[in-house]
Amino acid sequence: MFELDVRSRKAIYEQLVDKVKEMIVYGILKPDEQLPSVRALSTQLTVNPNTIQKAYRELEREGYIYSLQGKGSFVSSSVEHPNEAMRDEIRESLVKLIAEASYSGLTKADMTLLFEEAMARIEKEEPHD
């Protein structure tokens, strides 16, 4: 269920934390759904169990998951929106992309048009918003 990039410079536990957050935010993991056990995930991904334990601890600290003694880890029900750190990251990559777009010759008008198109598409997909 998780794909890790072993070539990435990012630490494996960080990748795991981000993956789980993403899946929670996008609703792939539902509230109160059980996460795979540390042992199962360790075998499945060939990742050090202590690394997985650490990722789960971090997720719990940030409130994305909760754990029940002897039962395992579960998705918290209160998570709805990406947190501030995630927004910062997205902001950063957006700025980078915009800079690249402008170097490659896209004008401000082009980008504004793209932005509006994208927003219109998102709004159509989510009528409740």
Next chain:
Amino acid sequence: MIELNQVVKAFEQEKAVDGVTMHIHKGSIYGLLGSNGAGKTSLLKMMAGIYRQDSGTVRIEDHEIYENMDLKGRTIFMADAPYFFPQSSITQMAAFYRSVYPRWNDERFKQLATVFKLDVKRKLHRMSKGMRRQAAVWLGLSCMPEVLLMDEPIDGLDPVMRQQIKNLLFQEAAERQVTIVISSHNLREIEDLCDHVAIMHKGRIIVEKDLDDLKADTHKIQVAFRHPDHAKAMDKQIDILHEEKRGSVSLYIVKGNRQQVTEQFRIHDPYLLDVLPLTLEEIFIYEMEDAGYDIQPIVL
């Protein structure tokens, strides 16, 4: 739990291990890195109770390991070149291990046969290097050790077997809380395998840390400043491990909290600012450089 305190070991005048102090938690997979001849094998052999230290203490679970039969029965040391008796097969070696290690488990030996598809009747000296390595791991794990000391264990194994053995080690650590110490030069392997690492150089430990923390607090920064004065100002504010200039772009290897470091650079509003985490290989090279062991351009 393995505890080393101010351990010194010398061969003739040569100090192989020079005042090493380290703590390895139970259930941890610990990577021992180092330059050639840094003293990794000597250190492992002292943890295994094969060498006796000249001074300092080597304790496992609060007991000295040297000449401690009970503790040694629960400790497996896998040498970098596996040793088997001349002309012996796996079955014969298994019989020997069974007679020596009190925790030997026949059940487990049979289970592991599904992983290691080796002919138990074939003579070990006629097997390839990789197959002998597999046999050593097979025999070692069948002894149900609590401490597993492995010197260059991944050497000579094919990618499928590596993955299999890694998985076995992870299970040992997760289910039986086995403490595993691995020495290696192959940093990629260590990176996937270990949770803690120590870097050795000339008999001393230069860095000892949680691998994720080590990666999280060392950064590679590419920056193009608007004014050369900005670059000078950086020196005082941050802990720079390494600095390099390529044209107008400077490369820094910096220690510290990612956010704080990034802020320090950002106040100067540089043309370009890229912050990347380091790979273990890069950390190793820069830490070594700091210790005076760096890569010199070679001209022959």
